[in-house]
Amino acid sequence: MEDKTTAAAGPDWAEEVRAGAGALRRSGAGGRAPLDRAAWKELAGLGVAGLCLPERHGGRGAGAVDTARGLEALSAGYGDTGTAFAVAAHLLAGAVPLRDFGGAAGPLASLLPGVASGDVIxxxxxxxxxxxxxxxxxxxxxxxxxxxxxxxxxxxxxxxxxxxxxxxxxxxxxxxxxxxxxxxxxxxxxxxxxxxxxxxxxxxxxxxxxxxxxxxxxxxxxxxxxxxxxQGAALFQHAMAWERACLPAVLLGMMDAQVRDAAEHARRRHRFGRPLAEFQAVSHRVVDLHQRAEAARLMLHRACAALDRGEDDAVWRASSAKLAVTEAALENSVQALRLYGAAGLLEGGGPLRDLLDALHGPVFSGTSDIQREIIARGLGL
Known part of the structure; x- marks a missing residue:
């Protein structure tokens, strides 16, 4: 098995992804639902299709922490959680097995340059x-x-x-x-x-x-x-550790946008002659959105760091991160929608769209109860 690359993407690089994805969205290139091959190729130009692939294959050479940060930046910049999810699935359930089990040469290794460039999905x-x-x-x-x-x-x-x-x-x-x-x-x-x-x-x-x-x-x-x-079972569990640790980062991008938009809504919207932000019931709800998102991010980065360092507890920490982020995203989406009242229920609007996206979190990559079972075993229970 090939050692994982851990080249640091760095904050400036993550911001480049965020800015580039935002530019695609504003140009009208983004937002195609569902994603098609043309839009995929445009996203690949940001370097996200090969985040965790070695540089010799055209990838970014990122470890788990920086892969997660890149996926979060893509989600936040592009403004579509489903699109970032597609890229994450391609990377973590597809590219990681090829990278780590496909050998250094041969037909499997020959796929990796196309995977990184966006020519192979x-x-x-x-x-x-x-x-x-x-x-x-x-x-x-x-x-x-x-x-x-x-x-x-x-x-x-x-x-x-x-x-x-x-x-x-x-x-x-x-x-x-x-x-x-x-x-x-x-x-x-x-x-x-x-x-x-x-x-x-x-x-x-x-x-x-x-x-x-x-x-x-x-x-x-x-x-x-x-x-x-x-070797299929071992390969699958290896890929799942990466997926459960890194993929939920796309929901962190969504939660950041929720906090930003909810705070702006509370400042702008008035009731009874006062901004909503001056009502403690509203401002504290926004604070709770922020707290849940930040706590979930820390757990995700801890799990990714365990993967990068090859720690023995990396598998159950990945499950812990997946559980924390997906459940936080669901709760934040419900609470954010409440802040908007009836406007939050309009079809196609941000609050309802986020909630529908977040509902998938406790199901994909193994349900929340499956993650609890894995964590319990990790804790010796």
Whole structure:
């Protein structure tokens, strides 16, 4: 496994991402929902499609902390949490396995320059209708046939599937292999037998297109297996640690905007001849928005630092960060909407859009209760 790069992106770099994403939004290039390949390529020009990839492949060489900061800046600048979520899924569930398990050379490594440049969009296909996030219960199979594998099965809720060039697919290669029963494959989206269903009509995170993926007799060269046969579960857990630690940063960008906009609303809006900000019930609610966001950010950065340093508790700290940020984002979205009254309920408005986006947080990358189970084990319970 290749060591993670940890080059510092630095505050100036993160601000460049924020400013560049904001410029795209103001130019009219941003805000396409759902995201398409043209908009993806524009975002990739900011360097975000290869944040955590090595510089030799055209990436930024960022570790987990700086990857999270870059994703937060993208979310805040672009103004669409779903779009930033799509980039995060591409990086953390797609690029991280290729980077750390794909080898230094060969067909998998050759994908990385395109991943960083925006020419190759990645999707992650693990979840199935009956098994959810339990990789030990998936039923998709990959049967070895000479120098290829033949993959059959169905995947649900595949983020980026409608626009992906390559799908990271998890499948059973040894039904009796216990913890080594699954393997992972980088399957080109144009492989015969791979089909992408209609885009899901989601309530939130609409900037990230998702769909079901079907695989019927998909013949994939063995050279596109990621890591060793039977390494799928370990590979998935490694990717999930990165995803749970870094991906919630897109919600931090949303929460920062909520605090800023709520404070401005409280200063501007008047009731009974006074600004709302002069009513303690309002000003204290804005303070609570700020406090929850800042506390969640600290927990996320702590988890990312644990990943960068290779600490033994990195996995459960990633779950702790995911739990803290997603639950804080949901609570902040409810409280921010209350500040706006009836105006906050208007369809397409910021408060309601944020709430619909935040509702996905306690579900994606493993539910909040799954994270609590992981944290409990980490605490020795």
């Amino acid at each position: 990645l999707a992650n296909a693990m979840t199935e209708e009956a098994s959810g996030s339990d990789i030990g219960a998936i039923t998709t199979t990959a049967v070895r046939d000479g120098d290829s594998y033949v993959i059959d099965g169905d995947k649900s809720f595949v983020s980026n599937a409608p626009i992906a060039h390559v799908v990271v697919v998890y499948a059973v290669t040894d039904p009796d292999g216990g913890p080594f029963r699954t393997s992972a494959f980088a399957v080109p989206a144009d492989t015969p037998g791979l089909t992408v269903g209609p885009a899901h009509p989601k309530s939130g995170l609409k900037g990230c297109p998702s769909a079901a993926v079907g695989l019927r007799g998909c013949r994939v060269p063995a050279s596109l297996r990621i890591g060793f046969e039977g």
